[in-house]
Amino acid sequence: MHPRLRPLFALLLCAACLLLPAVAAAKQTFVMVHGATAGGWEWKRTGQFLVDAGHTVYRPTLTGLGEREHLNSTEIDLETHINDVVNLILFEDLHDVVLTGHSYGGMVITGVMDRIPERLRHVVFLDAAVPGDGQSIWDLFEGGGQDPERFKDGFMQVPWVKPGDKPPYSVKHSVKCFSQPVRYRNPAALALPVSYVAFVPADQSVEERARKDRSWQNAKARGWTIRTFPGGHVAQQEDPRGVAALIAELAGEPLAAEAQPAG
Template structure:
């Protein structure tokens, strides 16, 4: 009987080797919970593909849409500010009873996740700034004073950025609540500053790493001892190369605040 069992096991191992799908097994062996925060004018719709890939690999992914944007654009109101958007994400985490969250924010989402870190650091395992704004305590988005922030078109308490395409079909980017850019963020909780954070800079074609590193958000990330990663591509590279992007997200989870730069 024992010889029969061994023979059957050997036959099974030959047909289905343990090395089969070893990469997929490694990726799904430790399921993580991701909460992804979109950028200005966007919505959770923009991260559907990335979320689906994460879930296909055994993880859980939330991609909430911030108040007044995406499918919630009908709720746009003059009183929506940065604190509103921070509360959107805090409440998602609290009401879904999430812990050990991998919190990721893209672009303007960096301002939002900064406030989330400050509010509920005990719920967060790791933070990833995706080509995102890094603000000090008391700063607002407009305090970054980027060139593209000059002469913003504001109508009905909304910013109408020049990349909007009003005639495009849904889903699409929509006007953004202006008070989210003028209200300051809180980043003073000592526990928030102990979290391990990855800052991922997207480097578009034609730009060098040295040029990209001049950005003030990069400088603040470096000063805080966060891990600096780079990925080649423009500001929405996650749309064109979602699988590679997810590889980077998963790899970032092991980052520790060690002042190591340019991990790819």
């Protein structure tokens, strides 16, 4: 190297050393909580887009569901599932977590927010239940469990799963998860930055959804960020990359256009 270039090289090297930690710090840790009867498998493709963009993703399966179906029991309740996620975050020693919850998962992440707000940096409710303190999901939706064919023997049944179906598939879900109220009163939890995303199908107007959706109304009353995404209730399976991009954007780290899932 020419002697005159050495100071310039040293300056560039110093700048790179200063910039690299900032780049690394921009990558996020996501914990993605699935909805009723499902499992972590339901978020595999969405999570993979985030992983391919350099983020860390955890997709816990709640006790008794998904690949943990062998643990299913009528004694499983909402607190069991809150403990699943709290313990994952604590035992993996995660900090600055971007926590997401889909559908029933909104009940779970509400409880997680109340328990360990100091471990969270942003929370995203994805077409999810947004309960108040002391509410169950049945309280939020003004009743539930009225259909004797769907709610029986202590479980919410899933009639679309047939004998001999190959995994992954939905499984029956303990009704105690739907009747147990959640705690949401920790001042630190109430102060967390939160986003609510409504998955709005093509045959429904945004205005109609906003008028009828109690979770949307609760989120708006709390001053949360409100976003919409085109698609049905399982939009993460219809457009996994689009949902991943929105989650990353809400977390403050836009998904690179070239990010693609591995296989």
